[in-house]
């Protein structure tokens with residue numbers, strides 16, 4: 154906060170911004186409250202009690218008709234309330250973000266203390282190279298790799314590096330992944346062994362493995378809410394799951410994904426491959442590829458795809474591997490571990506969207522451009538945003554990066570109400586040859 158108080162001008166404008174948002178919030182909520190309490194919307198059960206003899210069918214029909222109308226009106230009011238509630242939530246999020254902002258410069262300045270010990274000290278400090286072996290390194294010392302934001306989480310790092318050397322690692326996948334998502338990526342290496350599943354069974358041979366659900370005994374279920382694959386397959390019917398809800402159900406919606414062109418936003422693999430000479434799309438990447446179905450479909454076409462995925466309340470990485478495909482446990486923030494001008498195709502569905510802060514998104518898109526070979530394809534599948542962001546932010550951003558647009562489609566997302574002005578765009582982009 155010290156740093157923050159030294160900038161009164163900036164502080165005033167922040168306070169003004171916060172006040173504006175607060176005012177908006179209050180206005181929205183007052184409107185909602187008025188809406189709830191206004192006589193037209195209050196429900197009295199006596200309104201619906203019949204006031205006529207039950208054998209009077211005409212009256213009964215009229216009453217039914219009027220009840221029907223009232224129900225329709227009530228439904229519409231509920232929909233409107235929902236939209237107001239969503240707007241409130243959105244403003245609340247904005248407000249929270251606004252409150253968090255001033256703390257950032259202070260946090261960035263945080264660093265690991267100089268008195269580290271044990272395993273943590275070993276993975277942070279430089280290590281002397283043998284004499285005469287500094288040629289390729291360009292330094293007398295070798296530094297272990299560690300995500301820069303790890304330095305802001307010393308206590309968590311200490312916990313992460315606490316284990317018996319040579320023994321079994323703690324089952325701390327969820328904790329470790331959260332550290333990664335907070336920028337401590339890559340995590341430091343450890344000298345312990347992951348717990349192995351008790352009843353591990355050899356995977357099914359290819360190509361059967363591509364569409365088989367592996368035995369439950371082949372992974373550690375401890376970190377997850379679901380304790381077997383049957384539960385994961387059905388998790389689209391359970392509350393509280395948000396990521397990739399039905400993608401473990403290989404016999405369900407997964408079976409048809411990317412097999413057909415759907416409206417204007419869903420491209421099919423075969424249509425996309427047809428834009429390049431036969432056989433020239435051979436290797437690539439699916440960013441945030443869920444359970445690996447895109448890679449499976451490409452594998453059936455003799456194309457090798459690496460799938461990045463996080464384990465969001467499900468063993469995504471283990472599942473992809475059991476299908477005989479390559480999982481890569483990195484987040485969207487990480488520099489892609491491929492060399493410049495190498496990959497034939499990069500695909501990403503629903504993951505690259507407006508939740509990524511603009512600056513980070515632009516760096517990520519330049520990184521995608523970097524690893525694609527000249528003539529390589531970037532298939533951006535269902536990028537989600539608000540209508541105003543589309544032309545104001547994203548179209549100019551993609552223009553700046555300089556992909557050639559082979560296909561570009563926009564479509565409104567209306568399932569939560571048209572007033573929210575939510576959009577998707579899908580694009581097939583090509584890195585120029587020169």
Ligand SMILES: *[C@@H]1O[C@H](CO)[C@@H](O)[C@H](O)[C@H]1NC(C)=O
Pocket residue numbers: 211214215218
């Ligand atoms: C109920 O509504 C339907 C269609 O809106 C109409 O055809 C019918 O005559 C109405 N019945 C009565 C009893 O008002």
Ligand SMILES: *[C@@H]1O[C@H](CO)[C@@H](O)[C@H](O)[C@H]1NC(C)=O
Pocket residue numbers: 453454455
């Ligand atoms: C994939 O490669 C195998 C072995 O070379 C070949 O027999 C098969 O026809 C290929 N499949 C496709 C879809 O190209």
Ligand SMILES: *[C@@H]1O[C@H](CO)[C@@H](O)[C@H](O)[C@H]1NC(C)=O
Pocket residue numbers: 540541543544576
């Ligand atoms: C974006 O701009 C295009 C072209 O000017 C226009 O047709 C389209 O309606 C705009 N889209 C949105 C969501 O505002």
